[in-house]
Amino acid sequence: MDPFAVLRPRATPVRVRRNQQVALASGQGETVYVVRSGILLLQSLPPARHRQLLSVLYPNDIFCATYGPPFAAVALGAATASELWRLPERTFELLLGDDAGLGQQLNRQLADQHARSLLHIAMLGSLSGEERLTSFLIELALRLGIPSAGGTTFDIPLSRNDIADYLALNPDTLSRISSRLKARGLVVQTGRGRIVVPNWEELCAQTPIADSLIALHGEHGPNANLGA
Amino acid sequence: MDPFAVLRPRATPVRVRRNQQVALASGQGETVYVVRSGILLLQSLPPARHRQLLSVLYPNDIFCATYGPPFAAVALGAATASELWRLPERTFELLLGDDAGLGQQLNRQLADQHARSLLHIAMLGSLSGEERLTSFLIELALRLGIPSAGGTTFDIPLSRNDIADYLALNPDTLSRISSRLKARGLVVQTGRGRIVVPNWEELCAQTPIADSLIALHGEHGPNANLGA
DNA sequence: CGGAACGTTGACTGTCATCAATCTCTGTGG
DNA sequence: CCACAGAGATTGATGACAGTCAACGTTCCG
Secondary structure, eight states: OOOOOGGGGGGGGHHHHHOOOEEEOOOOOOOOOOEEEEEEEEEEEOTTSEEEEEEOOTTEEETTTTSSSOTEHHHHHESSEEEEEEHHHHHHHHHHHHHHHHHHHHHHHHHHHHHHHHHHHHHHHHHHHHHHHHHHHHHHHHHHEHHHHHHEEEESOHHHHEEEETOOOOHHHHHHHHHHHHHHTSSSESSSEEEEEEOOOHHHHTTTTTTHHHHHHHHSSSSSGOOO | OOTTTGGGGGGGGEETTOOOOEOOOSSSSSEEEEESOEEEEEEOOOOOOOEEEEEEOOOOOOEEEETTTOOOTTEEEEEEEEEEEEEEEHHHHHHHHHHHHHHHHHHHHHHHHHHHHHHHHHHHHOOOHHHHHHHHHHHHHHHOEEETTEEEEEEEOOOHHHHHHHHOHHHHHHHHHHHHHHHSOOOOOOOOOEEESOOOHHTTTOOOTTHHHHHHHHTTTSGGGGGG
């Protein structure tokens, strides 16, 4: 159930609050992070340019500064209060050497994250703004949604600006798009940052990558039923 | 020098011609491919929609169907005549278990490829069409360029449409952009699909991600000098 | 209550996609 | 060797979508 539980004795737990940044260039040797709970955002901050969110990290996701992208302005920030495990890269590699099964788990995990990045490329490259937002809502519903009376309910852990930067849209444009979705009844807003999807099939019909999203995110949330 | 040479005795060499597709869903068990020479393109072909190139694979890059993205219409095609090594996934995992150093090499390689995907997300998300094309030309120059009299020379192994699909641009728009670059003297065309970059610094100044491109692609080509 | 941050909406602008016409290159056959 | 056909590349005209700027509303702080 918990593929990385074996790391626990060697890991340093780290708690971060919402909007807190996680130090990456820690000086003394590189570090591996394993997300235990919460949601983190990998972002690039090019000078004098819009921030771009590169990926959203969910529990069990792994981030490693050396394995990660070597560009200057990359940072890891918390979208919600989160718990991480921190391991020195050297320790991590020793543990991998000891346990072949762990290495295989690691490969699968990293491959899964890579696949999500590739899907995100396809999203940015070939979908319209409206399709991108519906795709993202489907992703969140799969990860965070809980079945409820009027449909699937979930909180949106990212701010408006975060979502805009993730989907490569302007915050203004994003606001327009989400107003359109609400007007069409595809989503219902119930309180600040809380969303209900009344008709799952109809939402999925709005984007050509619904199947891929279900394949990549469907088995992680508390509601594998949505994939069916 | 050749981190994956140990795979040779267990691998099946596969040769592909330009534009040939590599079968992915091989039925009996999953397969791992290691690129030995040439350039391959990972593409997604959503129904009734534009093709999107997800990544460009260079020698030593690894592709594995299970590790790769699980969406329906993903295919691997050859941009140039190429040679691959094919291994059953099971064999690959056994070899990894035998040799801890190999596992570490594999992790580094996959991490490098993931970093390239993240950089591509940043490209699509935050760069203009013109910046995307110059970034791609820098990438090709780093990988394929050879120093010559008037600057750095290289052949472009992708067709116009391939490049457009990779950069998420329309072929028409791409043509306009490349005409603009030629008019500004940033690149010089010498024959079909052959390019000379007369002024490397000036080309790099056109994109904010030049440093990242050099970090990710600079140590692979025959001209590490460009990174300096 | 006031202020700041964030979100929404409208008017305008710019970039890129689309469609269509023309041009260039390449290979083929007379 | 030249003419021709076909594919691919270029270029122009036009339109749609998203970005920008500005004004207004809302929420959440002190």
